[in-house]
Amino acid sequence: xxxxxxxxxxxYLFIYKRSYIRIAELVFFxxxxxxxxxxxxxxxxxxxxxxxxxxxxxxxxxxxxxxxxQQAVGMSVLQEMWVGNTLNLFVSPLRSYExxxxxxxxxFIRALITISGLGACAxxxxxxxxxxxxxxxxxxxxxxxFFGWTVGLFTAALILRYGEAAESLAWIVPFLIQPFVAxxxxxxxxxxxLQVFAQVFPCTHIFEGMRSVxxxxxxxxxxxxxxxxxxxxxxxxxxxxxxRTLTHVRRKGYLTTAARG
Amino acid sequence: MTVVTVTNVVKRFGETIAVRGISFSAExxxxxxxxxxxxxxKTTTMHMMLGxxxxxxxxxxxxxxxxxxxxxxxxxxxxxxxAYVSLPANLTIDESLYVYGKLYNVKDPKRRAKEVLEExxxxxxxxxxxxxxxxxxxTRLNLCKALLNKPAVLFLDxxxxxxxxxxxxxxxxxxxxxxxNHGTTIIYTSHYMQxxxxxxxxxxxxxxxxxxATGTPAEIRERSKLKNLEEVFVTIAxxxxxxxxxxxxxx
Ligand SMILES: Nc1ncnc2c1ncn2[C@@H]1O[C@H](COP(=O)(O)OP(=O)(O)OP(=O)(O)O)[C@@H](O)[C@H]1O
Ligand SMILES: [Mg+2]
Numbered sequence: 001x002x003x004x005x006x007x008x009x010x011x012y013l014f015i016y017k018r019s020y021i022r023i024a025e026l027v028f029f030x031x032x033x034x035x036x037x038x039x040x041x042x043x044x045x046x047x048x049x050x051x052x053x054x055x056x057x058x059x060x061x062x063x064x065x066x067x068x069x070q071q072a073v074g075m076s077v078l079q080e081m082w083v084g085n086t087l088n089l090f091v092s093p094l095r096s097y098e099x100x101x102x103x104x105x106x107x108f109i110r111a112l113i114t115i116s117g118l119g120a121c122a123x124x125x126x127x128x129x130x131x132x133x134x135x136x137x138x139x140x141x142x143x144x145x146f147f148g149w150t151v152g153l154f155t156a157a158l159i160l161r162y163g164e165a166a167e168s169l170a171w172i173v174p175f176l177i178q179p180f181v182a183x184x185x186x187x188x189x190x191x192x193x194l195q196v197f198a199q200v201f202p203c204t205h206i207f208e209g210m211r212s213v214x215x216x217x218x219x220x221x222x223x224x225x226x227x228x229x230x231x232x233x234x235x236x237x238x239x240x241x242x243x244r245t246l247t248h249v250r251r252k253g254y255l256t257t258a259a260r261g
Numbered sequence: 262m263t264v265v266t267v268t269n270v271v272k273r274f275g276e277t278i279a280v281r282g283i284s285f286s287a288e289x290x291x292x293x294x295x296x297x298x299x300x301x302x303k304t305t306t307m308h309m310m311l312g313x314x315x316x317x318x319x320x321x322x323x324x325x326x327x328x329x330x331x332x333x334x335x336x337x338x339x340x341x342x343x344a345y346v347s348l349p350a351n352l353t354i355d356e357s358l359y360v361y362g363k364l365y366n367v368k369d370p371k372r373r374a375k376e377v378l379e380e381x382x383x384x385x386x387x388x389x390x391x392x393x394x395x396x397x398x399x400t401r402l403n404l405c406k407a408l409l410n411k412p413a414v415l416f417l418d419x420x421x422x423x424x425x426x427x428x429x430x431x432x433x434x435x436x437x438x439x440x441x442n443h444g445t446t447i448i449y450t451s452h453y454m455q456x457x458x459x460x461x462x463x464x465x466x467x468x469x470x471x472x473x474a475t476g477t478p479a480e481i482r483e484r485s486k487l488k489n490l491e492e493v494f495v496t497i498a499x500x501x502x503x504x505x506x507x508x509x510x511x512x
Pocket of ligand 2: 304
């Protein structure tokens with residue numbers, strides 16, 4: 001089992017070995033975000049005198065952890081379709097969960113690269129030290145990874161079921177929830193009805209937790225535990241959906257064709 | 262010893278009935294040809310044996326195990342190659358064979374990769390990207406992958422499509438050698454009837470999802486009083502069945 005998981009991790013890392021663009025991509029796009037929004041909030045801060053910059057930069061960096069984890073798991077099926085490798089994998093002894101774990105590991109590595117790169121840039125540009133989050137950074141990072149994998153799993157299931165037509169969804173899914181999960185502003189900034197809706201996403205509690213740490217330095221246990229429990233619920237729902245999707249695509253013969261009817 | 266038993270297997274895709282209750286078996290060390298016109302159900306049948314597509318009715322038993330219940334035990338001991346499926350285009354030859362060697366739990370994947378590359382006479386640099394290979398080179402590399410785990414049953418879907426005649430002859434020789442030396446059972450589809458006549462111990466002709474003829478190439482020729490399998494094939498493709506010559510005489 002371990003050997004097969006490692007083999008798949010290598011399968012994805014081999015690609016990075018040759019492609020500097022891919023590595024640059026891990027830091028480049030989020031860096032652009034960091035530049036634009038960092039300066040915007042820097043300006044606003046001059047005008048309004050608040051901790052806005054702190055929250056904004058924290059939000060950008062932490063959001064990207066979630067995004068990288070989601071992409072690694074969610075895009076894996078699509079990547080295999082692109083290179084014509086899906087069938088070979090599905091006739092090999094590789095279990096579905098082993099494939100998922102290997103992509104989760106790749107997601108972890110990608111998130112680690114992103115957070116280090118962005119953390120360094122934020123420090124140089126805005127004197128924002130992500131390590132100021134202290135010990136709380138560990139559970140925040142872990143929870144974001146965990147929920148990122150979960151959403152990635154859901155994305156992968158959509159792609160299996162709806163084929164390459166769902167390709168754009170793979171990119172969009174994280175941004176569909178972004179407005180509601182209080183990444184860049186507190187939940188209290190949302191209209192009352194949306195505030196309730198926001199509670200069902202682990203991300204909401206994670207970002208609220210982040211702001212609370214940046215605000216007074218204490219560890220927001222309540223938020224962390226809520227986020228953890230919610231993620232457990234989400235992952236069991238997603239896992240069930242994925243299992244059902246696999247049965248469905250085997251019945252429809254979708255593993256062997258790009259066509260969906 | 263019977264290693265593959267397919268019993269009354271049915272597959273429907275919505276309105277289309279791709280496979281209509283077929284039964285057949287394959288013995289250890291047998292080369293079995295699945296033949297028939299386009300859309301007859303050959304690929305679907307093969308995919309059901311590999312658990313890629315689930316069957317609606319009937320049962321598929323391979324190596325005394327049940328598909329899909331014992332999926333992974335079966336998949337560990339069989340393998341598959343098709344001219345229409347590729348190894349990851351963005352990996353090199355060495356990398357992709359290494360990854361698949363590991364996936365199949367091969368002891369020394371690097372050495373085994375070298376062996377199969379030599380066996381199939383792939384003399385390309387191991388650092389060449391799979392995506393840059395020609396169609397025939399890819400096909401040969403797929404066969405390399407399919408041999409990595411020394412499969413007891415080898416499923417090949419049009420393995421010689423896009424091979425040049427010289428390599429096709431070599432591939433046939435390799436398949437014969439596998440059969441002789443390792444007792445490998447080979448189930449394969451092909452549209453080259455000459456190749457089928459040379460290679461197959463037994464053939465199954467499918468048309469519109471049903472078996473319309475089965476036997477050794479010689480038996481089928483004999484019964485139909487046709488000159489060769491090519492003529493048998495054309496008759497089946499046009500009539501959708503193969504009447505015994507005796508029946509024909511009656512009319
Ligand atoms: N996933 C699918 N969804 C719907 N119909 C399918 C699917 N896969 C195969 N079919 C249909 O099932 C029938 C059998 O197809 P199959 O691919 O098994 O034929 P084949 O014998 O391999 O043909 P060829 O010689 O062209 O490769 C065809 O009518 C095909 O359209
Ligand atoms: Mg076919």
